[in-house]
Structure formats: C-alpha cells, structure tokens
Amino acid sequence: MSSSSTTTTTTRLLMLKASDGVTFEVEEAVATKLGAINNMVEEEGSEDLICLPNVNGKFLGMVLEWCKKHANNNTNSDKGNDEVNKWWDKEFVMDLDQNTLYHLLMAADYLSGTELVDLLTEKVASMIRGKKVEEIRETFKIKSDFLPGQEEEIRKKNSWAFE
Amino acid sequence: MWRDLPFDLLANIFSCLAPDSLACAGSTCRQWHTCAKAWPFGSSSSLSQSHPAWFMALPIRSHTPLSYAQNPSFKNWHRLSLDFIPVQVRPLTSVKSLLLFRTTNSTSLHLVLCNPFTREYKELPKLNMSRSNPAVGVIALDDHSSQNPSFPCFQVYVAGGMSEAPRGGARYEPTLEMYDSRHDTWQVVGSLPVEFAVRLTVWTPNDSVYCDGVLYWITSARAYSLMGFDISSNTWRELRVPMADRLEFASVVLRNERLTLVGGTCGEDASVWELGQGDIWVLVEKVPVELGMKFLGGKESWVNTKCVSSNGAIYLYRDLGSGMIAWKEIRDQKGNWEWFWVEGCSSVRGKKVPNLQIKGVVIPPNLAPSCFF
Numbered sequence: 066m067s068s069s070s071t072t073t074t075t076t077r078l079l080m081l082k083a084s085d086g087v088t089f090e091v092e093e094a095v096a097t098k099l100g101a102i103n104n105m106v107e108e109e110g111s112e113d114l115i116c117l118p119n120v121n122g123k124f125l126g127m128v129l130e131w132c133k134k135h136a137n138n139n140t141n142s143d144k145g146n147d148e149v150n151k152w153w154d155k156e157f158v159m160d161l162d163q164n165t166l167y168h169l170l171m172a173a174d175y176l177s178g179t180e181l182v183d184l185l186t187e188k189v190a191s192m193i194r195g196k197k198v199e200e201i202r203e204t205f206k207i208k209s210d211f212l213p214g215q216e217e218e219i220r221k222k223n224s225w226a227f228e
Numbered sequence: 229m230w231r232d233l234p235f236d237l238l239a240n241i242f243s244c245l246a247p248d249s250l251a252c253a254g255s256t257c258r259q260w261h262t263c264a265k266a267w268p269f270g271s272s273s274s275l276s277q278s279h280p281a282w283f284m285a286l287p288i289r290s291h292t293p294l295s296y297a298q299n300p301s302f303k304n305w306h307r308l309s310l311d312f313i314p315v316q317v318r319p320l321t322s323v324k325s326l327l328l329f330r331t332t333n334s335t336s337l338h339l340v341l342c343n344p345f346t347r348e349y350k351e352l353p354k355l356n357m358s359r360s361n362p363a364v365g366v367i368a369l370d371d372h373s374s375q376n377p378s379f380p381c382f383q384v385y386v387a388g389g390m391s392e393a394p395r396g397g398a399r400y401e402p403t404l405e406m407y408d409s410r411h412d413t414w415q416v417v418g419s420l421p422v423e424f425a426v427r428l429t430v431w432t433p434n435d436s437v438y439c440d441g442v443l444y445w446i447t448s449a450r451a452y453s454l455m456g457f458d459i460s461s462n463t464w465r466e467l468r469v470p471m472a473d474r475l476e477f478a479s480v481v482l483r484n485e486r487l488t489l490v491g492g493t494c495g496e497d498a499s500v501w502e503l504g505q506g507d508i509w510v511l512v513e514k515v516p517v518e519l520g521m522k523f524l525g526g527k528e529s530w531v532n533t534k535c536v537s538s539n540g541a542i543y544l545y546r547d548l549g550s551g552m553i554a555w556k557e558i559r560d561q562k563g564n565w566e567w568f569w570v571e572g573c574s575s576v577r578g579k580k581v582p583n584l585q586i587k588g589v590v591i592p593p594n595l596a597p598s599c600f601f
Contacts, residue, residue: 167229174237186237190244195302198255205230207256219255222347225297225308226251 079106080114081129087122089129098132100177117176124165124172131157131181158188163205198227231257243269246279246299247345247593248306267595281538282593284308284344285548285573285586286319286327293317295327295344296548296573296581297593305573307581312347313340319587321436323366323382325594335360337386339407345593348601352407355386355414359401362389363428365436365443367459378598382409385436385443387420387457388428400425404457409600418462424455435536437480439487444480452478452491470501470509479535481542488512490542492520492530498544500555515544516567519553538590549574549583 077093081102096115097103105115117125134153161169166185173181192204198220202209209216220227233241242250242264254264285296293310310327317329317340325345331338336358342349369381384407391401402425404418420428431447438444442456444467452475454467469478475491482488483502489509492498497520501509515523523544524530535544540557552570557563575581 163230167233170233170237174234182237182240186240187244189241190249193241193245193253194249196249196252198252201253201256205256207231207260209256210231210258211261215258216255219261223251223255225306226248227255 078113081125082114082116083120083122083125084118085121087125089122089125091129091133092136095129095132095136098136098178098180099128100179102176104177119175120172121168124168127165127169128172128176128178128181132178135180154184158184161188163192231259233259235263238263239266239269242267246301247595248299248302248304250595279592281541281590283536283543283545283552283570284322284327284589284591285545285584286589287548287584287586288318289585293329296576296586297344298570298573303571305576305581307576308344310342310344310347310349313342313349315340315351319589320364321366321587322589322591323384324368324380325591326380326382327589327591328364328366328384330364337362337364337389339364339384343594343598343601345595346597348597350601352384353412353414355405356416357391357401357403357405359386359389359391361429362401363387363436363445365438365445365457367438367443376599378596379600380409380598383407385417385457386414387445388425390429400429418457420457420464424464428455435479435481437482437487439482439485444487446478446480446489450475454480467503467507470511476530477533477535481535481537483537483542488537488542490535490544492533494530495528498530498533500542513555513565515553515555519567519569522569523551523553525550534588536588536590538592541590543570543588543590545572545586545588547583548572548581548586552588 078090079093079096081089081091081096093106097106102115135150166188170182170185170189173185193201196204238260242253245253250264250267254261280300282300283298287294293313295308295310297306297308298304316332318332320328320330322328326341326343329340331340337355337360339352340349341352365385367383367385369383371381385404387404389401390398393399400422402419402422403416404420405414406417407414427447428445431449436443436445441460442458444454444456446452446454451472452469453472454469456465456467458465469489471491471493474493476494478489478491480487480489487503489501490498497517498515499511500513502512504510532546533544534546535542542555544553550572552572554568554570555565556568557565573581
C-alpha cells in the first residue's frame with residue numbers, strides 16, 4: 066500500500082473506469098471495501114486508474130454508493146452503527162427490480178464485495194420464500210426447460226412441499 | 229438471465245432457504261434443480277448459518293406411517309408421507325435429523341430409522357437379546373468422528389424389557405445393549421440391577437436425555453423419578469424429581485447443555501427446573517399464565533401434556549390439532565429465551581386434518597442422501 070494513504074489526512078483518490086467508459090473518483094478507503102480492488106491496489110501500488118471491463122457504469126455506481134455508506138458509517142465507531150447500516154441496507158435493496166438485482170449481484174460478486182453479495186443474496190432468497198413454483202418463474206422470468214415428464218417426477222419426489 | 233446465474237451464487241441464495249422453499253426453487257428449471265440437489269451448500273457465504281429446527285408431529289397410531297412438519301419461520305404445516313417405510317411402525321424419538329420408530333408387527337423390539345425429507349429408511353439389525361418393551365435412549369455423537377460428512381454418528385441404547393428366561397417363562401432382561409451407527413451392530417455394554425430393569429420396563433419411558441456422560445430416562449407416571457446410566461463407569465443412579473407426587477406431567481429435556489425438567493401441577497402454572505450442583509433442582513422459569521390458560525383451554529389439568537426440546541427450543545404440546553407453547557432462544561441475543569404460542573396443525577393447505585395423538589420431535593431438516601441407509 067502506498068504511504069500517502071495511511072499517513073496523511075487527505076486520503077488517496079482512485080479512478081475506477083467502468084466497461085462503458087464511465088469513471089468514478091473514490092477514496093481509497095471506500096474502494097478497498099471491495100476485495101478485488103483491494104487486491105489490485107496492493108499489487109499494483111501506485112496505479113491510480115483501475116479499469117473494470119466487466120462492470121458497467123450504472124452498477125459500478127450503485128456498488129460504490131453502498132461502499133461509501135458503509136465506509137462512512139464505520140468511521141464513527143459507536144454502537145448504533147450496526148443499526149444504521151442495517152436500516153440503510155434495507156432501504157438499499159427495498160425497491161430493486163429483479164433485473165437490477167441480477168446485474169448488481171454479478172457486479173458485487175465480480176468485485177468481491179462479500180458483504181454486499183450476502184445482502185443481495187438474502188434479498189433474492191426473500192423473493193423466493195413462500196412462493197409457488199409458477200410464482201418463482203414469473204418473478205425471475207425463468208422458463209422451464211425440463212424434459213417432458215421430468216418436472217412431474219421432481220414434483221412427485223417433493224410432493225409435500227407443493228400445492 | 230437468472231437461469232444462468234453462476235452456480236456458487238445460486239448456492240449461496242439456496243443456502244438461505246428452508247426445505248419447502250428450496251423444493252419449489254429447485255423445480256423451476258434444470259440449472260436450479262441441479263443446484264438444489266447439491267444441498268448442503270458448504271459455507272462459502274456467511275449467511276449459510278444453520279436454519280432453525282422443525283417441529284415434527286408423528287401420529288402414534290396411523291395405518292401408513294405419516295408425519296406433519298412445521299416450518300418455524302412461516303408457521304405453515306406440511307404433511308410428509310412416510311409410505312416408503314414398508315412396515316407398520318410407532319414413533320419413539322429422533323436422533324440428529326433422523327426419526328426412530330419401532331415396528332408394531334412383533335412384540336420384541338425392532339427399530340427402524342428414516343429421514344422424512346430424503347425418504348430413506350433403514351431397519352436396524354436384531355438385538356443380541358430379543359426383548360419386549362425396553363427403554364430406548366439415543367446419543368448424538370460428534371460427526372467429526374466420521375470420515376464422511378453426510379454420515380450420521382449416533383448410538384441407540386436399549387435397557388431392560390421382558391425377555392425369555394433360559395428355562396422358559398419371562399424375566400426382566402438385566403442387560404443394556406448399544407447400537408453404534410458407525411459399526412451397524414448391537415453390543416451388550418452393561419447390566420442393570422433388577423429394580424432398574426423392572427422400572428424401565430413397567431414404566432416404559434420413551435423420553436431420554438443425554439447430559440454430561442449420563443443417559444437419563446424419566447418414569448412415565450407419578451411419582452416421577454429419573455434413572456440415569458453413567459456410560460463410562462457403567463453405573464446406574466436414581467434422581468428425585470421436584471414435586472414428584474403432585475406433577476400431572478413431567479418431561480426431561482436438555483436446555484443449554486443442562487438437564488432440565490418441565491412439569492405442571494393441577495390448577496397451577498407449569499414450571500421449568502434445572503439440575504444444579506449437588507443434584508438440587510433449581511426453579512428457572514414458569515410458563516406465563518396467559519399461555520398456560522390458552523394451552524389448557526379453560527381446564528385446570530395438565531394431564532396429557534408432553535414436552536420435547538432441541539438446541540435452543542422447548543415445546544409443550546398435547547396432540548396434533550392443539551396449540552403449543554414454545555420457549556425459544558432468541559437468535560441475535562445470545563442467552564435470551566422468550567415464550568411463544570404456536571398454532572397446532574388443524575389443516576394442511578386448506579384441507580382439514582383429523583386430530584391425532586402424536587409424538588413430537590424437533591429436528592434440523594436434512595436434505596442430503598446419506599450412505600448410512
């Protein structure tokens with residue numbers, strides 16, 4: 066890690082460049098909440114521009130927004146922080162449609178944002194819970210690709226769980 | 229899009245689902261089905277903490293083996309047919325994620341184990357000493373002692389019962405046998421004094437608790453007492469029960485690794501005691517009055533109340549249709565327990581269910597097929 070980031074009060078800024086060319090200027094402390102970026106910073110040291118060819122600007126922006134909130138909330142170390150983070154996480158995932166959710170999850174996974182992946186994973190799980198098969202397919206726009214008879218067989222095996 | 233979600237991400241998502249939701253998710257498409265079959269999903273995600281155990285109601289008498297299970301998060305009941313068990317059985321208890329039954333087609337004890345979720349079953353081998361009506365107890369062992377993570381390590385102990393005397397006639401069987409799942413055999417591991425053999429046979433206790441190296445059975449009627457078998461020293465001991473001659477029901481359970489007794493007296497609250505230093509029972513809690521009244525439904529008597537525990541929960545129940553009282557550990561505040569009312573099973577998906585006498589068990593659902601069967 067470069068010395069400027071740890072010794073001075075002005076934190077080092079990184080430039081992150083998304084697949085569509087959109088760039089974000091973020092504090093190192095925020096960006097390194099993402100495991101992938103943390104690794105790049107540690108390996109490449111002084112490189113200030115990081116290219117992320119697998120994430121587009123919209124979702125990178127959202128991921129960074131989440132990182133920023135969590136980095137800020139974690140600096141003041143009082144006990145209510147957990148609560149604040151939880152509340153904010155809830156707001157963050159509340160109105161995500163399944164399309165955004167999918168790309169955000171892929172982006173968070175690609176960037177190794179473990180906590181964010183967990184948050185989104187639980188959100189997806191909550192969209193499955195208590196739903197019937199047809200409702201799950203509808204929610205996630207999944208078309209059945211089972212061979213004829215295969216679905217009946219699977220349902221029969223777990224018949225207790227179905228309507 | 230979602231159909232092609234990377235396998236590890238999908239597995240993370242699935243690890244957050246209870247078995248009923250998982251069964252539905254696994255029936256949406258081939259990719260999801262393949263992933264669902266990979267249960268358990270490892271611990272790649274911090275979310276994949278263990279799910280709460282399920283209360284399962286096992287009808288004591290039914291023509292085909294049957295069980296009702298409640299998802300503790302949604303409170304909805306499921307009907308799980310156990311028609312894959314080819315013999316008539318009666319429920320005894322559970323060990324780990326398995327249900328333990330005895331067959332009813334012979335008077336001598338013959339045990340059957342099954343996993344209601346994977347529909348696997350196994351008849352245990354014959355005992356060395358054929359006997360009827362013995363006490364049965366189970367000990368769940370650490371799974372690390374086995375090479376295979378899907379292999380359940382446990383022991384079943386059988387004590388007392390009636391057996392054929394060498395010169396004809398019947399006698400109280402003075403031996404104790406142990407089944408070890410790792411060896412799949414029965415072994416005579418000890419003996420018991422006649423007075424214990426008599427009581428373990430006549431009082432036919434079927435609730436056992438293993439605590440601190442001792443396997444305890446409680447007698448099935450007043451005046452209640454506990455019989456304990458110390459595994460390592462091969463000795464028996466008797467423990468008194470508080471208000472033994474007044475309790476209308478008494479159950480022995482395990483709570484926070486401690487031997488715990490739940491009992492109730494006519495017209496009064498039900499209480500929970502813990503065995504403390506010097507074999508003294510310490511009153512730790514009383515069932516809240518309003519829950520107790522709701523449970524008894526205007527009557528004063530606790531007769532026919534039964535009790536079962538699992539890691540972090542104690543249930544008081546009576547029959548399939550009646551509501552239950554649960555005392556549960558609150559997940560994010562370690563050490564805090566709270567009382568809950570749990571509706572009984574009067575219907576499954578709108579279909580009315582007849583009220584039945586049940587044996588209640590609490591098990592963590594296990595969806596992984598095991599080479600034990």
